[in-house]
Amino acid sequence: MARNVTTAKRVGWSIAAWFVALLIFFPILWTVITSFKSEGAAIAFPPVFFDFDWTLSSYVEVQERSDYLLHVWNSAVISLGSTFIALLISIPAAWSMAFNPTKRTKDILMWMLSTKMLPAVAVLVPFYLAYKNLGLLDTKLGLIIILTMMNLPILIWMLFSYFKEIPGEILEACRMDGATLGQEIVYILTPMAVPGIASTLLLNIIMAWNEAFWTLNISASQAAPLSAFIASYSSPEGLFWAKLSAASTLAIAPILIMGWFSQKQLVRGLTFGAVK
Amino acid sequence: MGSIHLNKVSKVFGDLKVIPSLDLEINEGEFVVFVGPSGCGKSTLLRLIAGLEDLSGGTISIDGNDVTNAPPAKRGLAMVFQSYALYPHMSVRKNIAFPLKMAGEDKATIDKKVEDAARVLNLTDYLERKPGQLSGGQRQRVAIGRAIVRQPTAFLFDEPLSNLDAALRVTMRLEISELHHELGTTMIYVTHDQVEAMTMADKIVVLNRGNIEQVGSPMELYNHPRNLFVAGFIGSPKMNFVEGKDAQAFGAPTIGIRPEHLSYSSSEGAWKGKVGVAEHLGSDTFCHVHTENSGTMTLRVSGEAGLKHGDTIYLTPEESRIHRFDDKGLAIA
Ligand SMILES: Nc1ncnc2c1ncn2[C@@H]1O[C@H](COP(=O)(O)OP(=O)(O)OP(=O)(O)O)[C@@H](O)[C@H]1O
Ligand SMILES: [Mg+2]
Numbered sequence: 001m002a003r004n005v006t007t008a009k010r011v012g013w014s015i016a017a018w019f020v021a022l023l024i025f026f027p028i029l030w031t032v033i034t035s036f037k038s039e040g041a042a043i044a045f046p047p048v049f050f051d052f053d054w055t056l057s058s059y060v061e062v063q064e065r066s067d068y069l070l071h072v073w074n075s076a077v078i079s080l081g082s083t084f085i086a087l088l089i090s091i092p093a094a095w096s097m098a099f100n101p102t103k104r105t106k107d108i109l110m111w112m113l114s115t116k117m118l119p120a121v122a123v124l125v126p127f128y129l130a131y132k133n134l135g136l137l138d139t140k141l142g143l144i145i146i147l148t149m150m151n152l153p154i155l156i157w158m159l160f161s162y163f164k165e166i167p168g169e170i171l172e173a174c175r176m177d178g179a180t181l182g183q184e185i186v187y188i189l190t191p192m193a194v195p196g197i198a199s200t201l202l203l204n205i206i207m208a209w210n211e212a213f214w215t216l217n218i219s220a221s222q223a224a225p226l227s228a229f230i231a232s233y234s235s236p237e238g239l240f241w242a243k244l245s246a247a248s249t250l251a252i253a254p255i256l257i258m259g260w261f262s263q264k265q266l267v268r269g270l271t272f273g274a275v276k
Numbered sequence: 277m278g279s280i281h282l283n284k285v286s287k288v289f290g291d292l293k294v295i296p297s298l299d300l301e302i303n304e305g306e307f308v309v310f311v312g313p314s315g316c317g318k319s320t321l322l323r324l325i326a327g328l329e330d331l332s333g334g335t336i337s338i339d340g341n342d343v344t345n346a347p348p349a350k351r352g353l354a355m356v357f358q359s360y361a362l363y364p365h366m367s368v369r370k371n372i373a374f375p376l377k378m379a380g381e382d383k384a385t386i387d388k389k390v391e392d393a394a395r396v397l398n399l400t401d402y403l404e405r406k407p408g409q410l411s412g413g414q415r416q417r418v419a420i421g422r423a424i425v426r427q428p429t430a431f432l433f434d435e436p437l438s439n440l441d442a443a444l445r446v447t448m449r450l451e452i453s454e455l456h457h458e459l460g461t462t463m464i465y466v467t468h469d470q471v472e473a474m475t476m477a478d479k480i481v482v483l484n485r486g487n488i489e490q491v492g493s494p495m496e497l498y499n500h501p502r503n504l505f506v507a508g509f510i511g512s513p514k515m516n517f518v519e520g521k522d523a524q525a526f527g528a529p530t531i532g533i534r535p536e537h538l539s540y541s542s543s544e545g546a547w548k549g550k551v552g553v554a555e556h557l558g559s560d561t562f563c564h565v566h567t568e569n570s571g572t573m574t575l576r577v578s579g580e581a582g583l584k585h586g587d588t589i590y591l592t593p594e595e596s597r598i599h600r601f602d603d604k605g606l607a608i609a
Contacts (some may be wrong), residue, residue, distance in 0.1 A: 172328050173361035177375040177422070178349040187374070193367045 028252070035059070035245035042241035046103075058246035066229060068250055075225035077140050078215070079208035082147035083201055089148075090155040091197065097156075098163035099171075109160065112153040120150075120213050131218055138220045146207045146218065155204055162196025199265040202258075206266075209255045226251035278462035279304045279340060285334035287486075289319055295486035296318050297334070302464065302479075305454050310466045310485035311473040311509070317468045320433050321483070324377045325464065327351050338429060346392060349378075354423035355432040358439065360415045362407040367402040368394075369416050375426040389431075393421040413444045414579070417451075424455070430462035435473070449476060459510060470510055474498070482506050504605035507532045514563055516573040522547065526593070528600035528608055535574040537597035540583075541562075543608060545590025549573070550582050 033049070039180050041052040062068065097105045127146065128137075136142030166189070174188045211226040219228055230251050233244040259266060280302040282534050287295040294515055302308050310318045323329040325336060327348035335344045343351050354375070362371050372393055376386045376522050395402045396416040416436060423431055433452070435523040437445045456463050467473055474494045482489040482497065482505070490502040494510075501507035507515050515532045523531045525546075539545075549567035556579065563575045563583055573587045573591060577583065 154401045167359065167361065169357045169359050169361040170363065172326075172348075173355065173357060173422075174363070174374070175328070175348045176326060176353065178378040178426075179374075180349070180378075183378060188363060 016156065031174065031245045031248050033245075035244055035249045037193055037242050037245075039240060039242045042245070045085065057252070062233070062246045066232065066247075068229070071224060071226045071229040071251075072141060072254065074219075074223055075209055075251075078143045078147060078177075078223075078225050079205045081140070082151065082203040082208050083132055086148045086152050086155050086204060087197070087201060090200075094156045094159035094163055098160050098166075098169075104243070111235040112156055113154055116153050124217060128162065128218060136222050137218055140223045142221060143215060143223055143225070146192055146214050148213070150214065151204050154207075155200055157199045158203070162200070163193060164198075166192050199222055202262050202265050203234040206255055206259065277283055277304060279339055280430060280462065280464075281337045282325070283335045284338070285321075285324060285336060286330065286332045287317070288332040288360055288488060291334060293486065295324075298486070298488060300481065300488065300491070302462060305450055305460050305462055307453075307463045307465065307476060307478045308481060309479070310464065310481050310483055311468065311470055312489075313509075314468055317486040318468070318483055318524060319434055322434055322435055322466050323354075323465060326353055326355050326432055329539075329575045332460040335517070349547045352429040353432055354426065354428035354430075354574060355434070356416075356423050358435045360407070360419040360439075361421075362418055364407055367404050368399060368410070368421075371407065371418055372399075372421040372425055377423060379426060379526045389425050390421075392502035393425045396424075396458075400568070411439050413448065416440065424459065428461065430464060432523055433457050433463065433465040436465075437467075438469075445472075448512070452476065454582045474510070481511060500572045500607070501532075501599065502607050504530065504532070506599050507599055507607075513574045513576075516570075518547075518570045518573075520569070522570050526600070529603050530601040530605070531593075532599040532601065533597065534594040535576040537594040538573065538575045538591050539594065540565075540575060540577070540591050542587075545592040547573070549589060550588060551587040551593060554583065554585070565589065567576070567591065 024034065035058055036054045036056070037052055038055055038057060041048060042053075082097050097109065131142055132143075136145070146242045170188065170192075174184050209225075210227070212231075214233055215227045221226070230244070230247050233240060233247045261265065280300075282300040282302075284300060285298045285300075286293070287436055298321070310321060311569060312318055318536045320329060324331055327343070327346060327350075331344060334337075337343060338351060338353075358400050363374065366374070369390055373386050376389060381389075391400070391402070392405055397420060399414065399417055399421060402410060402414060402418075408417065408542060410418065416439075417491055419436070436452075437448050440448060440546040452465075456476075456599065459540045465472075465476060477494055479491060480494055480497055481491050484505050489509075490497060490506045492500075497506060497510045500508060504517070506515070511534055512537050516538070517530060517532050518526075519530050523529060547570055552564040552566050554564070555562045559579050559581075561577050561581060563577060565573050565575050567573055575591060583589065602608055
């Protein structure tokens with residue numbers, strides 16, 4: 001049964017959707033605009049939108065004061081590295097729980113999720129001390145390890161729900177059709193699981209890229225990713241809004257571009273496979 | 277090729293004894309239907325034969341070879357699932373070709389066999405589509421195509437038509453029967469629909485709680501049900517059962533009489549009753565008659581019979597068609 005959607009209704013909904021989208025997007029837009037202002041214009045009140053002298057001076061200064069490319073490199077290594085290791089662990093884990101569940105599978109999943117309920121600050125001190133003794137402070141390896149552990153439960157949950165969606169009868173059909181376990185994995189399971197794995201991978205890169213608590217607390221300069229780069233411009237004594245905005249814009253640009261090009265996969269990922 | 281022998285087969289899930297102990301002989305080329313109420317273990321039995329489920333006891337042999345512990349791939353059987361279980365990421369062509377590819381056939385042979393199967397099943401125009409772009413009936417045919425290409429020793433069907441609408445179900449029923457005549461391969465077909473069982477089977481296996489109640493041809497089961505369960509399960513509409521005094525008058529604790537073997541009269545007969553709801557099928561009409569002592573009975577009359585709701589009539593069973601059962605529910609020979 002088709003719903004009776006009038007033109008007026010559709011226009012109304014479109015306007016509402018655009019409004020909400022703008023509302024959500026506004027802080028980012030504002031940051032980008034501010035990054036092109038001089039420090040003076042940035043703190044002007046009432047704020048100006050477009051009518052100011054556009055300048056790249058903040059970008060130039062940010063470039064001079066810190067090594068943007070080093071932070072990009074760090075962010076890339078940390079987010080890609082932790083995602084890779086996390087997938088290496090979570091794919092087999094989710095796989096075995098989805099296809100060979102035991103009586104305890106549900107409990108294990110709940111336990112994994114429960115670790116995410118613990119506030120990260122609660123374990124900061126033990127982690128800090130352990131890292132200090134192990135010489136992992138301010139190293140990329142240290143950050144990769146901790147981000148892997150932080151995101152692992154969510155990854156396993158996501159992958160588990162994807163794998164669960166693969167109907168058991170299809171696997172049985174393929175066994176009846178004479179496929180060996182290897183052929184089953186190559187021809188049936190992998191192609192069916194790849195979309196889910198891909199969106200999990202993208203989402204995890206983004207989560208790791210944007211992570212700020214651990215990266216700020218256990219990195220200083222050598223391993224500092226973009227989150228630390230932004231933070232270094234939010235100085236308490238002076239309000240350098242324009243430079244902070246320029247740093248933020250530089251930090252979010254790579255991930256925003258990646259997100260733009262992988263929209264379709266991401267939507268699937270964020271809805272946990274609800275959209276087929 | 278295609279004889280299957282089950283010897284004392286049993287299956288236990290945890291504490292649940294789904295199949296206590298079952299013996300069954302399926303001959304080469306037979307169309308065997310497993311029928312029974314929901315949850316009686318039909319699918320489980322089929323999956324045991326397929327090798328998708330491990331036996332708890334007993335043995336299964338195919339063509340004289342013990343396959344009790346053989347994996348599904350080694351049994352040479354093909355299965356059509358209720359959900360079709362097509363590979364969603366492959367085209368129809370690739371779906372049908374899959375078992376051949378697994379068997380390591382060369383490309384030219386595969387192409388030829390797929391084209392042949394597609395022609396038989398009217399799928400030629402859909403070979404390049406994905407399963408998601410097909411109707412239910414077409415998907416069903418793809419599933420059958422995937423089963424027939426590699427010429428298995430036997431086909432296993434688990435309620436293959438239950439997701440189709442009534443009209444398509446009748447068409448597909450005929451197509452599967454036709455296919456059986458053409459291929460002459462053993463087929464085991466699971467259904468809970470006794471009409472499917474009656475129309476398609478060479479041999480019907482009536483299951484109840486994992487036990488075989490009776491094995492026989494459709495007409496054997498219809499004419500000589502071994503017990504009350506089979507009598508009530510086979511035949512549509514259901515057989516009428518009469519107990520107590522009214523049954524004793526015919527010489528048994530319980531008697532059964534099919535709707536088509538009752539006659540009626542407005543003046544005299546064995547059981548007096550009032551006409552209730554009538555179901556008109558066109559050629560036939562099934563009248564529900566509320567009798568004085570024996571509950572509601574179903575009566576088959578011809579389409580034009582002028583019975584009206586509330587009429588008082590007398591029902592009389594056809595003497596030679598009465599089924600008599602003893603206290604334990606077993607048929608009295
Ligand atoms: N994997 C399983 N674990 C535990 N119990 C099971 C399992 N599979 C089936 N059962 C139980 O075994 C019994 C028989 O199931 P089965 O699927 O064989 O019934 P069926 O005759 O095919 O019914 P239907 O007509 O509804 O498909 C049911 O009581 C079911 O709950
Ligand atoms: Mg079943």
